[in-house]
Amino acid sequence: MQTKYLAKIFVTLRPSVLDPAGVAVQSGLKQLGYENVDQVRIGKYIELTITSSDEKKARQDLDTICDQMLSNPVIENYRFDLIEVETQTGVF
């Protein structure tokens, strides 16, 4: 039995790391008159589907994928939510 999960992955800069893009956006917003906006941090949001025999296996795979490909663990953190979308039974 294989289950398909939708993974919503958030990759964010570690709090100690400077975010030049965020600073630029904040400065642009101030020029547009939004003095009330602060602490802009820009990260990545990735959605994908992963098919696995169970949720534990899917989470293990996602940890490796996030570490190896989607984030730079030196400067970024990641977290993800898993949502079950489909269960398939039968022969593969």
Place this chain on the structure above:
Amino acid sequence: MQTKYLAKIFVTLRPSVLDPAGVAVQSGLKQLGYENVDQVRIGKYIELTITSSDEKKARQDLDTICDQMLSNPVIENYRFDLIEVETQTGVF
């Protein structure tokens, strides 16, 4: 009275728009052996704080900010969650 809100903003490509970065990531993952991953879509995740008199005003500001600066409405959608983090009373 001013309230500070944390906004978590998701900017994603519209479903009809091709995502070359997502296709590249998916192809890379297949080369690493992750044949079970599909439909990779890469978007932006932005956190910021916004100080407003009330939540309605904060949401209006954020709609304008997302439309003008954080997304390209022709090819992208956005949505955001607002979390109240601090209420300040007194003279400013």
